[in-house]
Amino acid sequence: MQYDVAIIGGSYAGLSAALPLARARRSVVVIDHGQRRNRFASHSHGFLTQDGTLASEIAEIAREQISRYSTVQFETGQVLDVAKSNDLFHVCIDKIHAITAKRIIIATGVTDQLPEIQGLRERWGQSIFHCPYCHGYELNQGQIAVINSSEFSTHQAMMLPDWGQVTFLSNGKNLTDEERKQLASKNIPIIDDEIAEISEHATINLQSSASQQFDGIFVSSATRILQDWIKALGVEIESNGVGEWIKTDAMKQTSMDGVFASGDVIRFGGSVPLSVADGNLAGVSAHRSLIF
Incomplete structure (x- = not known):
């Protein structure tokens, strides 16, 4: 036809x-x-x-x-x-x-295409997001994690303090001095350990056996x-x-x-x-x- x-x-x-x-x-x-x-x-x-x-x-x-x-x-x-x-x-x-x-x-x-982190894919769109304008408000200015997954991740983290208290997880990847300086300018702490898995609602478990709970997680897909x-x-x-x-x-x-x-x-x-x-x-x- x-x-x-x-x-x-x-x-x-x-x-x-x-x-x-x-x-x-x-x-x-x-x-x-x-x-x-x-x-x-x-x-x-x-x-x-x-x-x-x-x-x-x-x-x-x-x-x-x-x-x-x-x-x-x-x-x-x-x-x-x-x-x-x-x-x-x-x-x-x-x-x-x-x-x-x-x-x-x-x-x-x-x-x-999402990072290969255990537990991430199952929470995509529920407690793990890519767009703060779409999902940031509902986090009620709570604890927000940003996972370093691309060259855009630092930019993403610097946007998010309007929506909550941001922590940047480098996931074992090296950051430049300029990137660390940019994050510090927004008072964003950095966790350098690799991520072992994501569990519960938005808990990030690190390879060092430490874990931290968040209200939401952002990833640049x-x-x-x-x-x-x-x-x-x-x-x-x-x-x-x-x-x-x-x-x-x-x-x-x-x-x-x-x-x-x-x-x-x-x-x-x-x-x-x-x-x-x-x-x-x-x-x-x-x-x-x-x-x-």
């Missing part, structure tokens, strides 16, 4: 992109395999009118509202390949069938684009030491004509409100490209 626009990813950015296209009465398919990046967090914070709402509920309500538009279809599945031929994009879904579209919006999000078809498609991808993302212009157009992108897959750092804004603009831009 042929559509005006295929949106790959049905979370906040993808659903937001679908709305202006649906209201323009364009034929749209939203392809999603049900793996929201923030599925590990129970509640979403920082989104105007939805602060504190269940993260899953925001996506469910959005999908229900968009489903009311007759020109929007949903496909459940995983995109395995996208190829362009004769100004049309051919999208292969689960090796079962393919659809074609005049335009593509990539809204796949990214995957968080590495964000990666794991879909091979995105890189094979040929859109330009940017990266730094802690992430990679698709390069777009101000209107969410990628380096390839007819391909737009939105949400966490186009930025270092992300949130629900930013994804919704990105998606809306990508949808409008894709629509305009069909006209002009």
Whole structure:
């Protein structure tokens, strides 16, 4: 089947992109395999009118509202390949069938690659976080740990004193004199021992057998684009030491004509409100490209 626009990813950015296209009465398919990046967090914070709402509920309500538009279809599945031929994009879904579209919006999000510390993965999104604006307020200015996991960790630690009493855990990694000076300027103590495991709510147990309880822990995850078809498609991808993302212009157009992108897959750092804004603009831009 042929559509005006295929949106790959049905979370906040993808659903937001679908709305202006649906209201323009364009034929749209939203392809999603049900793996929201923030599925590990129970509640979403920082989104105007939805602060504190269940993260899953925001996506469910959005999908229900968009489903009311007759020109929007949903496909459940995983995109395995996208190829362009004769100004049309051919999208292969689960090796079962393919659809074609005049335009593509990539809204796949990214995957968080977490440090290999015992007990960390099980607490991700519950007592271990990456975004203070999303989860810092609920820690009630309590005891906060920052684990040294990337070149961004020192920066992250220096932000967090607005949300609580911060301790920096180097996890056995060497810090530069400048990094130690920066942390000292914010009165942030440093624990240099390696971490053995994380237990209970947010207790950090060290290799030295010492342990310390915290109200929350922050980690800078590495964000990666794991879909091979995105890189094979040929859109330009940017990266730094802690992430990679698709390069777009101000209107969410990628380096390839007819391909737009939105949400966490186009930025270092992300949130629900930013994804919704990105998606809306990508949808409008894709629509305009069909006209002009």
